[in-house]
Amino acid sequence: MLVDYLERGVLAGAIAGIAYGLYVMLVANPLVGYMEALAEGAGGAESGHEHAHAAEHAHTAGEHAHAAGEHAHAVGETTTAVVSIGSGVFWGILLGTAFALAFYFLEPALPGRGSVKGYVLAGAGFLAVSGAPWLVLPPTTPGAEQAYTPTIRIAIYGGLMLAGALIAATAIYGYRRGSTRSRPLGLCLAALPIVALAAVTTLTAPTIVESGAIPGELVTAFRGLTALSQAALWVLVAGCFDRLQTRARAHSSTERRVDLTTSSRS
Amino acid sequence: METTETVHDRIGTARNDHTTAQLALVFALVATLAFTLLFVQEPLVHDSLHNFRHAVGVTCH
Known part of the structure; x- marks a missing residue:
């Protein structure tokens, strides 16, 4: 049974991943490239930290000398583009597999009927993987300056993923407890921990990401696009999974009926 | 039945x-x-995944 779930999860993830790969190819790649050029242009004019950042990049990549103010990469633009598209597909497969795994174990505990369960889990997944961490570490635009070292930031991100998962679990628990009395009460109880998390992080968390030379509107648009595309990916994973699940169930029930009729005839 | 099943x-x-x-x-x-x-920090892998990480919103460089 677990294998069936995983199979559907990988397939649903692959479908969603192909869609996401297309998004990376058609939207994200050109946009990141454009914003990178923009950040470099402004950084060159200011001749400030951007240069040091590029130098650091070249250093870690084991590359020597780079043109003044140019963002040096260890690999070419084409490779980056192709690999980014491919990893978009893998990202979908990863989320699909993780979704199926979690869905298999948590399905009985999720609220809602039928396909609603899947979407609830997808929402929880979005909150844990992206939503909660973004409250402290918003999607970084190219050329952004960030505080702390990557190791510390990875730890913060991981901690927030855990917090997001806990908040999602609390919200679902709240809904289940509250909805036994009334649905609106359940929804209010479910919203409570999420709102609390958002309030606490906006009030207390330090600003880690400094978007630098990129215009504020572009940063907002980029973050909105990132958030929406991730949310869409989760919805697509849950939607495809649900369709595959329904189809498999219908298939197996007709098979059983055929079996029954043939065995009763013989 | 599924409804009576637990985690x-x-x-x-x-x-x-x-x-x-x-x-x-x-x-x-x-x-x-x-x-x-x-999370792979190996330069070649890390750099070629650069756009992807930006798109997903988890960049750490």
Whole structure:
């Protein structure tokens, strides 16, 4: 049974991943490239930290000398583009597999009927993987300056993923407890921990990401696009999974009926 | 019936149907994929995944 779930999860993830790969190819790649050029242009004019950042990049990549103010990469633009598209597909497969795994174990505990369960889990997944961490570490635009070292930031991100998962679990628990009395009460109880998390992080968390030379509107648009595309990916994973699940169930029930009729005839 | 099933039952079913090694393999596979996509700092891999990480919103450089 677990294998069936995983199979559907990988397939649903692959479908969603192909869609996401297309998004990376058609939207994200050109946009990141454009914003990178923009950040470099402004950084060159200011001749400030951007240069040091590029130098650091070249250093870690084991590359020597780079043109003044140019963002040096260890690999070419084409490779980056192709690999980014491919990893978009893998990202979908990863989320699909993780979704199926979690869905298999948590399905009985999720609220809602039928396909609603899947979407609830997808929402929880979005909150844990992206939503909660973004409250402290918003999607970084190219050329952004960030505080702390990557190791510390990875730890913060991981901690927030855990917090997001806990908040999602609390919200679902709240809904289940509250909805036994009334649905609106359940929804209010479910919203409570999420709102609390958002309030606490906006009030207390330090600003880690400094978007630098990129215009504020572009940063907002980029973050909105990132958030929406991730949310869409989760919805697509849950939607495809649900369709595959329904189809498999219908298939197996007709098979059983055929079996029954043939065995009763013989 | 599904409605009377609990999370505990699901864990039980999984443990009955599969060996611990099989289950560990599944979790390891998911962890490996996540690690490769997000946290590998090896320059060639890390840099070629650059646009992707920006698009997903988890960049750490």
